[in-house]
Structures are given as C-alpha cells and as structure tokens.
Amino acid sequence: MLLDSFTIIAQIINFLILIYLLKRFLFNRIIKIMDEREKQITDRMQDAKTAKEAAQKELDEQQRIREELQEKWNEMLAQAKKDAQKKREELVKDARSKIDEEQKNWREAILKQRTAFLRDLRHLSCEQVCQMSRKVLADLAGEKLENQLIENFLIQLGKLTKEEKNDFIRFIDKDERKIWVDSSFQLTGKKESEIRKILEEIIGDKVEINFKVSPKLICGIETRTEGKKISWNIENYLDGLEEQFKKAFTEFSFQESDVEKKEN
Template identity: 25%
Template sequence: MAVDWFTLAAQLFNFALLLVLLRVFLYRPVLDLMAERERRTAAPLVEARRLADEAAAEREALQRHKEAFERERAERLEAAMREIEDKRAQRLAAIDRETEERRLAAADALERDVRRVADALLTRVSGLVVDEVRMALASVAGAELDQPAWARFEERLRALPAEQRARLAEAARGTVTVMTPRPLPPATADAARVALLELLGARQVTFATDPDLLLGVSLDAGGLRLDGTIAVRLEALERSFATALDIVGEIAPSPRAPATERTR
C-alpha cells in the first residue's frame, strides 16, 4: 500500500493546527476557568479557616478573661472576708473591753459600797464598845478608887526616865494642875502636894475636876501633860479601832476577777 505523504503531512498539520487552536481557544480558557473556579472554591475555605482561627483566638481570649475574672473575684471575695473578719474581731475586742470596763467599774462600786458599809458598821460597833466600857467604868468608878488611882499615878511619875522627869520639873516651876474626875480626899491631896514637891519641885499645885475623865489622874505643868486617865485610854482604844479598820481596808482582797476570754 502506497503512503500519501502529502495527505499525511496535511493531516498532521491539520492535527497540530487543531491542537494549537484547541489550546489557544479552548484548553487555556478551560484551565483558566478551572483555576478561577478553584480560587473561588478555595476562598470560602480560607475565609472559613480564618474565621475559625479568629473564633479560636477569641475563645482563648474569652477563656483567659474568664479565668482572670474568676481570680479577681476570688481575690476580692477573700479580701472582703478578711476585712469582715478583722472588723468582727475588732468589734468583739471592743465589746470585751467595754464589758471588762463595766465589770471593773461595777466591782469597784460594789467594793466601795461594801467597804463603806463595813467601815460604818465596824465604826459603830467600836463606838458602842467604847461607850459600853465608858459607861461600865463610870458606874463602878467612885471616890474609893481615887486614892489608888493617885498611888498608881505617883508610881508612874517616879518611874519616868530622868530626862523626861527633868523636862517636866523644868515646866513645873510655875503652877502645876492636877485634874481628877472627882475632888481628891484631903489626905490624898496633901500626899499629892508632897510627892509633886519631892519629884518635880512644884510649889504651886492646884486641883481641878472633870467627870469625863472617869478614873485616873492628869497632870499639867506649864503646857506639858502627863495623863493617866481612863478617858485618854478609851480615846487611844478608839484610835486603835480606826487604825485597825484602815489596815483591814487596805489588805482586804478585791472582788475583781479576771474576765473570761470571749470565744471567737
């Protein structure tokens, strides 16, 4: 079979021309269309991916914001609770101080009242005791006791230390007054003058009476006094009672007691 090279060449040329025409007018537009379609198809995916990334980033930001908010809320709540607890503790401490102050004030007032009543009662009792002793002595004291009373006073005068007797003798250069509850019997008065002249060198002796002395002798020489009467001893007894009351008041235990600590 003979090959028609011209026809073959023409067909090859036509086929090549067809390929060129197809490439130029059909294949390239199709490729461009497919590329455009691919771009159009990929754009929503890219946008969706971008939106997804943005959503994830926003979600993470929201999560961080939520965590920060929770931390801040917890910190504020803790600070508020601490502040409330501090104020509560301060208020309780203030209440404790006020309660303790009121308790101590009440205890002091009660202590003063008790001591005042006790002092008044003991003072009254001591006064009654001294009054009873005074009345008892007044009822038994009489003229028959004046001579023994002077004898006892003379013994005391003789027993004075030399220095004290010298001062008394110096003061006795003037008038010496002998004070008794009742007038001394004449014999006792004479014995008193002799004793005072002997012991003190007293030359001017006067006698006076004071029923309140009850029993005993009081000697006054120029302002110096030597007293041996029951009245003076009763006054000393009253002072001793008063001193004892003061000492008891000082050493008496206080009714205060430590306050019980409030349970927090």
C-alpha cells in the same frame, strides 16, 4: 463496526460541551460556595478563638481581682479580730478597775461604819459598865465609884517607878510648868488637894495643876503633860472587848465573801 468516526467526533464534541456546561453550572458554583463556607467557618473559628482568648483573659483578670479581694477581706477580718480582742481586753480591764474601785470604796465604807459602830459601842459599853459598877459598888459596898477611882488612881501614882516618874517629868514644859488633871466627874476640893499633893511629891517641885471635867473620859481620871499621860479609867478594860468585836467582824465579813463567791 465497533468504531465509528462520526460518533467519536460527535462524542468528543458532546464531552467538551458537557465539560463547559458542568463547569459553568456545577463545579464553579459548588466549589465557590464550598470555599466561601470554608472561609466563613475558618473566620468564625478564628473569631471564636479570639473571643475565647478574650474571655479567658477576662476570667483570669476576674480571678485575680477575686483573689485580691479575698486577701484584703482576710486581712480586714484579722485586723477586726485583733481590734475586737484589744477592745475586749480594754473593757475587761476597765470593768475590773471599776469593780476594784467600787470594792475598795465599799470596804472603806464598811470599815468606816465598823469603826463608827465600834466607837459607839465602846462609848455605850463604857457608860453601861460605869453605871453598872457605880450601882454595884453603891449597893454592895456603899461606896461611890468616883471615890474608888480617885483612890485607885492615887495608889497607882504612888506605885510609879523612878523611871516612869522621870519619864513623866521630862515632858513637863519647863517654862510654863503646867500639868492637867482630867476627870469624867467634878472633883471635890479635898480630892483635888490630895491629888495635887501626891503629884507635887512625884514631880518634886511646884507646878501649875489644872483640873478639868472631860466628857470624853467616860468613866475615869487622868493626868497629862505635853507628851505623857497617866490614866485610870474604865476604857482600858474595854480595849479587850473592842478587840473581840473587831475579830468577830472580820470573821463575819470573810464568811460573807466566801458565800458570795460560791453563789457566783
């Protein structure tokens, strides 16, 4: 017999009991735990998503701040470079101006020294030439230099053209009517009168002539009004010598500056 009613009923009951027991011990528990786990995973994923979004936001913020700082840094660097360049230019300019000033001072000092040296040289040369001339003249011709100077001075006065004479007279003070005769040596009375005579001839009138020994005139004699001077002295010969010395000094200083530039 394939079908047994008792067995069928018993199996139905068994099956219903099994449904109840498995529902209680298996399905409800397992499904509950699976749902809880699913919920937990969903929650965690949601949390992770939120955290990720927050982290991304924070990252973006940090990135923005970093870019801002970088920009500011670049600006500051550019400003610093600009300031440094400006400062450098100022310092260079300052240094150059100082160098120029010092160079100027130095040149002035050199010039002063040169002028002083030339003046001394001229003075010494004049003295030397004068002494030498005096000795040569005395030794060779038995003449005094002073006499020759006076003689030549008188000759020169005699050779004055009319225009030169008028030019000389024009500068004589009309009220005081004074002229001066300076010499580097003491004139004898005879020589003074000779000079007086020839000057009065030139002027054509009586004037007050003052004779004076002037150490400034190293070796010579001169006559002067308020604004005009006729002189006969050794200094005139030395003007050329002074020019030669000046030229030699200039060339020497140029050569020195060229050497300095090459060394630098």
